[in-house]
Amino acid sequence: MDRSVSRAWPVILQHGEVRVRPLRVRDARRWQQLRANNNEWLQEWEATSPLPNIEPPPTFRQSARRMLAEAREGRTMPLVVEHQGEFVGQINVSDITYGSLRGCHFGYWIAESASDKGVMTTAAALVTDHLLRTLQLHRIEIAVRPENIPSNRLAVRLGYRFEGIRPDFLHINSQWRDHNIYVMQPGITSGTVLNHILKARDTNRS
Secondary structure (H helix, E strand, C coil), X not given: CCCCHXXXXXXXXXXXXXXXXXCCHHHHHHHHHHHHHCHHHHHCCCECCCCCCCCCCCCHHHHHHHHHHHHHCCCCEEEEEEECCEEEEEEEEEEEECCCCCEEEEEEEECHHHCCCCHHHHHHHHHHHHHHHCCCCCEXXXXXXXXXXXXXXXXXXXXXXXXXXXXXXXXXXXXXXXXXXXXXXXXXXXXCHHHHHHHHHHHXXX
């Protein structure tokens, strides 16, 4: 196992009222309630299977246990985003690769009630800095459907570099969909990503 893994996981990150922590099996009830309340809000952007499912999908607890086992091996980071102590979304860092690539994929979702408040921007900045500085990754990739304007804006606000369009990249909401690809690498932003977004906020206020 890469030596940086033991320093990177488990992790708790916080700035102001935004806190990021590991997903827990006991989050099941709150997660199910939050997803049910935001089904319409999230459905258009949900990953789906292009093949028929022969077996029922795993339960939240089964998925959480699997992801936490993979996190201990340094292959993923299932994270909860909290605002003012409330579970409002998730960040999933997946496909973590070491060796000559040192990269990962970065996904996120947030409840409608917590959107447009800078919560996910702050949380994503904290996690991006953690991946670059503690896990020492070289490439973090976000894939966003072109139609998902808020998620595209979030990637740009964070300072991720637009790399291009990947046709028919992921099966989303029952169809293969094109995705915009955004990448973060060391040196793209001046200083930490968190400082980058905080400076932008200060500029917008003045």
